[in-house]
Amino acid sequence: MYDFYNENIRGKIDSVKMIEKYLPNVKVYKSSSTNKMKCPFHTSDKTEDGIEKTPSLLLNDDNSYYCFGCGAYGQIYEILEKKLEIPRLNAIKILANELNLKLEFGHKDSQEFINYKKEKDKQKDRYFNNLKTNKKALHYLVKNRRIEVDTIKKFTLGFVSEDEFEHRDDLSNIINRISFPIYETKRNSPSTLGLGYGIIEKGDNVKYINDENKEPFFIKSQLLYGYNLAYEEIKKNNEVIITEGYFDVISMHQAGFTNTVGTMTNKISDYQLNLLSRITDNITLFYDGDSPGIDATIKVIPKLYRFGFNVSVIIIDGYDPDDYCKKHDFNHEKIKKEFRLKKEVGIQRIINIETNEFQRYIFNKRTEIINKISPLINSVNDETLKKVYEKELMKKLEM
Ligand SMILES: [Zn+2]
Structure with missing residues (x-):
């Protein structure tokens, strides 16, 4: 990955343009000799929202950066990685795309990710099938919530029944809850990355719980429901x-x-x-x-x-x-x-x-x-x- 970056991207791309295009909320302070931005790597001297008060990060023409405030240095992709909260590979991919380069490595999902998604999709399907035969859960959705069957199908809502114990034992408190699959953001047959679970009866239980984040596969704040x-x-x-x-x-x-x-x-x-x-x-x-x-x-x-x-x-x-x-x-x-x-x-x-x-x-x-x-x-x-x-x-x- 780094070889690819060093050979094909480094020194060949306009750092300022990339910042302006992919981080529209970041201001680049331009002058005739330098381009600066507020340093995202600082750990001190920050305002409340975690942003440095004055710009001290230099964007160099060779796509490196250097912060004379905290001494952070590195390559442009690290800024994208940090600010967009994306994996490094994706940050480099963004840059490669800009140069119309195809990344040969990491082109496909890793086997681990594929397995993870398979497992999550299986859970989603089981819950969805459970719901069809669970009168109480269906009644809750259709009568109480007034959700139509077509809508249930559209969102592949489900129900976590007690049969689930046959498949796994780490169920803590998701049993007897409605399940809401959260899909990945790609549009072609997206897989389930995680699920949310809601109660069907009022009680002392927390109304909604979600699968724990599982980095880098499931990060809830990087997804949008629906x-x-x-x-x-x-x-x-x-x-x-x-x-x-x-x-x-x-x-x-x-x-x-x-x-x-x-x-x-x-x-x-x-x-x-x-x-x-x-x-x-x-x-x-x-x-x-x-x-x-x-x-x-x-x-x-x-x-x-x-x-x-x-x-x-x-x-x-x-x-x-x-x-x-x-x-x-x-x-x-x-x-x-x-x-x-x-x-x-x-x-x-x-x-x-x-x-x-x-x-x-x-x-x-x-x-x-x-x-x-x-x-x-x-x-x-x-x-x-x-x-x-x-x-x-x-x-x-x-x-
Ligand atoms: Zn800094």
């Missing part, structure tokens, strides 16, 4: 709707919003955003309509802007996407119509929510709101839009 099913629609609509949970994605698809994916948490990783940035410029965030959901939305928006996305936000008071679809009987037209009314451009929506109950006589309330929203407004790339939001906020706060 991505393989939504890919074409995201491209076609040039829009992705991002939700949190498994049932959010499933219900949205059942309601005809087939460009929906789930992050399986209320955070979004750089890796996930890179996946999406290759196929769309437009993100619609649709998180839960409660205060954790709104807080998560506020946290995520600056990151989306940094990646250059246009951001819309749907927040529906007291509803998560799944409940909301149910409330409207999965009626696409009805929901779409309401979306049009509720979908406001990112920050506008947050301003409205946060200032909704603003009362000027509550001491310090203004400062609190401004402190919460200013970083959001500052993250907007478009200066005109930024001014509009600032004005709007001042107006709402009667300043």
Whole structure:
């Protein structure tokens, strides 16, 4: 791998161009003599989000880098590897592709990975078959959750029955749960990389658990739930709707919003955003309509802007996407119509929510709101839009 890099890539590619293309949220500080960026390898002198305050990493013309802050040095692929959170081989592949080179090694999945995927696919199939004959689990999905059989098939949902003990004994607490296979991001017959499991009866148990990460095969933060099913629609609509949970994605698809994916948490990783940035410029965030959901939305928006996305936000008071679809009987037209009314451009929506109950006589309330929203407004790339939001906020706060 290193021989290949040294012989075919090193010194032949434009480091700055690669950074700008594959790390759109990283700024390259260019001058006539040097190109610098903020060092991703620093362990001290970092701001809160782990980024160096001033750029001290030099990008050399021969594709090496050197940080005069921490002394880190190496080759361009290490920067991609670090920032994109991908294996080194994939980082080198990206560079090879840029030069139209075919990588001969590592071309196919390793035997270990193939075996891993086979095992996971087998589990998924067993669970899927279990579900067909388990009345209780089916009843839960079809009656309680109102998930149609076609949708169950589409997402290959399953049920972990007690028979599973015949196959393995490391079952801990996944028995008697609905299973949600999480597929790899390739589109041609993707394999299962891991599964999530949800309870079918309310109790003391945690509602959802997931397979533990198994690096480098299954890293949940590098996958998007429903991505393989939504890919074409995201491209076609040039829009992705991002939700949190498994049932959010499933219900949205059942309601005809087939460009929906789930992050399986209320955070979004750089890796996930890179996946999406290759196929769309437009993100619609649709998180839960409660205060954790709104807080998560506020946290995520600056990151989306940094990646250059246009951001819309749907927040529906007291509803998560799944409940909301149910409330409207999965009626696409009805929901779409309401979306049009509720979908406001990112920050506008947050301003409205946060200032909704603003009362000027509550001491310090203004400062609190401004402190919460200013970083959001500052993250907007478009200066005109930024001014509009600032004005709007001042107006709402009667300043
Ligand atoms: Zn450094």
